[in-house]
Amino acid sequence: MTASAAQTSLRKLAGNGAARRIDTDEIGVDALVGHAGYAVRRFQIWIFQDFIRTLGDVDIRPTQYSVLTVIGANPGLSQMAVAKRLGIERARLVHLLDSLEQRRLVKRIKSKTDRRSHALHLTGQGETALAKFKRLAAEHERHVEARIGKANRERLLQILADFT
Amino acid sequence: MTASAAQTSLRKLAGNGAARRIDTDEIGVDALVGHAGYAVRRFQIWIFQDFIRTLGDVDIRPTQYSVLTVIGANPGLSQMAVAKRLGIERARLVHLLDSLEQRRLVKRIKSKTDRRSHALHLTGQGETALAKFKRLAAEHERHVEARIGKANRERLLQILADFT
DNA sequence: GAAGATTGTTGTTGACGACAACAATTGTCC
DNA sequence: GGACAATTGTTGTCGTCAACAACAATCTTC
Helix, strand or coil: CHHHHHCCEEEECCCCCCCEEEEHHHCCCHHHHCCHHHHHHHHHHHHHHHHHHHCCCCCCCHHHHHHHHHHHHCCCCCHHHHHHHHCCCHHHHHHHHHHHHHCCCEEEEECCCCCCCEEEEECHHHHHHHHHHHHHHHHHHHHHHHHHCHHHHHHHHHHCHHHC | CHHHHHCCEEEECCCCCCCEEEEHHHCCCHHHHCCHHHHHHHHHHHHHHHHHHHCCCCCCCHHHHHHHHHHHHCCCCCHHHHHHHHCCCHHHHHHHHHHHHHCCCEEEEECCCCCCCEEEEECHHHHHHHHHHHHHHHHHHHHHHHHHCHHHHHHHHHHCHHHC
């Protein structure tokens, strides 16, 4: 992020079509700096990339991790319940579960009380896998701490607590 | 957000296929609460939705707004320069500029010093339009303040300052 | 039992990030 | 000065993701 911004040079015009070399960090974005959404977007991109990279060996993305975590902590939930809790479209959750079920991490069990819905459970290997994922996720979280500072990370979690 | 979570009911199993009714906010996500990425993702979704809604009348999305703002503050930049500064793929910026140019907000001028590149400028109506967009964006920012508090918003901007 | 709501599913659309390839042009190096 | 590498804008593909819409099967409600 800081690395890629340092060595790039480009052109800036004087009048209309002319241009002189300038550095990327010379470009003013003053109007954007005051916008929370812009800062949050850039940060979110960084944090997701680090998560994906840190959990790269086990091939688990943030959304998959959140689904596994919720099912692990609340076995038997319906797809509707998981979707609502995580703010995921139930249509999207179908594909997520298809993938996780193919990898034998999750199983859909037909509910006996409501034959429309499925009770979601982790498989045996799903549980051991999730334990490993959580260790890697904790490592990712340490990267976040190293990037923005321990106190800032905690303050951030505090500020955004009721969005979870 | 708080509204939609309140009245939903679903099922929770006792053993395997059985289930009892519970509320959405009864579902534990303890493991997720400690993750900065999850909180940031949920917040980012909220903040973008509010931005899109607030700038809905003028049909401007966050990315388009950031492009217009950078060009407005630094007229004559090349596409490469804008893309690098905003962390956008230059391939993606092509389509963004196509759209903005069709709407007569931006114009691409062939650079005289480097015939490969274009110098980007706002049109006349692009400038007046951007002024209006900025007023609406400020209104959106007030929504953020109302949601997380004035002090928290400023602290957030401070924490994430070097991601912009 | 009929009418309406819910659940999982399939499909479409559009925004977006990541890559790869290409022609035109510029920069570099011998 | 001329071959070779790098850059710029462009086009294209692929996969992720949010937002809808429609549908069959199954509850709920009255």
